[in-house]
Amino acid sequence: MGKSWVPRPWSRLGRSAVEAALMLDEVVTTLGRCELDPSTRLHTGHRLAATVPIEQIVGSVARHGDFDRDFTPRRRELRERRDHLATLGPAVTATAVALVRVGELYFVEDGHHRVSLARARGQLALDASVRSICTVAWACACLTRGDLADKAAERDFLAEVPLPDPALRQLWLDDPAGYGRLADAARAWSDHAGHTCPDPDCVMDTAAAAAWWDLEVLPLARVLADLARGRDTDTTGEPSPADRYLSTLSAPASEPRPNRDPGPAEAGDHT
Structure with a gap:
């Protein structure tokens, strides 16, 4: 509709309560993988270096239930590990994380606690190594479960x-x-x-x-x-x-x- 079109908020849930982080498999299965595209293979694909907005990192590849959508740890031992990471200095905390991109969403493959720490510190973006998965339906940034x-x-x-x-x-x-x-x-x-x-x-x-x-x-x-x-x-x-x-x-x-x-x-x- 051009620049004048303002979409209404997509989510039917709203954000009154922060839900668990999305899981890559559930999202890709729901949206449908594009056929005949090499990036649809979950464990392969060309990676690119990118600076990613932290608010679009909303899910995990494999860690079900460990973090919420804002990457706050959901168990005490995870919070303690994140707090310990904060004491190790930028040589560790600034290491690029590994992400999988689906539409406008990103899922953490490696670096969950680094994402959580960056969120807690109020960072706006993170350096990352990113591979993409093509889906039939589009994943907008506000997509929720x-x-x-x-x-x-x-x-x-x-x-x-x-x-x-x-x-x-x-x-x-x-x-x-x-x-x-x-x-x-x-x-x-x-x-x-x-x-x-x-x-x-x-x-x-x-x-x-x-x-x-x-x-x-x-x-x-x-x-x-x-x-x-x-x-x-x-x-x-x-x-x-x-x-x-x-x-x-x-x-x-x-x-x-x-x-x-x-x-x-x-x-x-x-x-």
């Missing part, structure tokens, strides 16, 4: 409508039950536009999915956003493009869908 069921519905939708990466950041729905209607709309548009598939049960190809998003969803969502801003100048927490588009599918027959500006991208034949 309570959101995983919704992300599973998004993953299933993307298995049918394989949108390109830029669209994934705008895909979320307030009600995940809407993904079925969204998939039906994508297939109907694709058929109407001439993106035919020889097998009636086949998945849309990526070109057809991208065309539906760019030529149908985004233009209509922009029109609806402009209409809404004409009535209310507060854009905080406004719907995502996907939610705006879905609202037109749910509108009563007496309410015609707003005319959309096709824009320059539709000047050619996309069939």
Whole structure:
């Protein structure tokens, strides 16, 4: 939706109580691993040096239940080990940690106590060695364990409508039950536009999915956003493009869908 689009907070849980750190396996299983991508192999992959925002380090590769999402140790012996680490000086505490990146989230592979200590000291970033895992659904920075069921519905939708990466950041729905209607709309548009598939049960190809998003969803969502801003100048927490588009599918027959500006991208034949 451009720079004016302000997404509403994603998590349904809020942060009144700090939950346990996310586990890499549960998140990757829920989001779905990308196929045919070497970075999806959990114990291999090219590492890159990076400086990572500490607030995006929210999980662990293997240490279940030892730390919360803010990397506060959850047992006394772990707190004591972190406190001992603080006495060892920068030669130890400043050593780069090993992380796994999934979308905007990072999971600790090695260096849990260094992350915990940095958090306690109020550091904003850490030097790290990072490898990435590709997932079907996007992992936003505010993802919590309570959101995983919704992300599973998004993953299933993307298995049918394989949108390109830029669209994934705008895909979320307030009600995940809407993904079925969204998939039906994508297939109907694709058929109407001439993106035919020889097998009636086949998945849309990526070109057809991208065309539906760019030529149908985004233009209509922009029109609806402009209409809404004409009535209310507060854009905080406004719907995502996907939610705006879905609202037109749910509108009563007496309410015609707003005319959309096709824009320059539709000047050619996309069939």
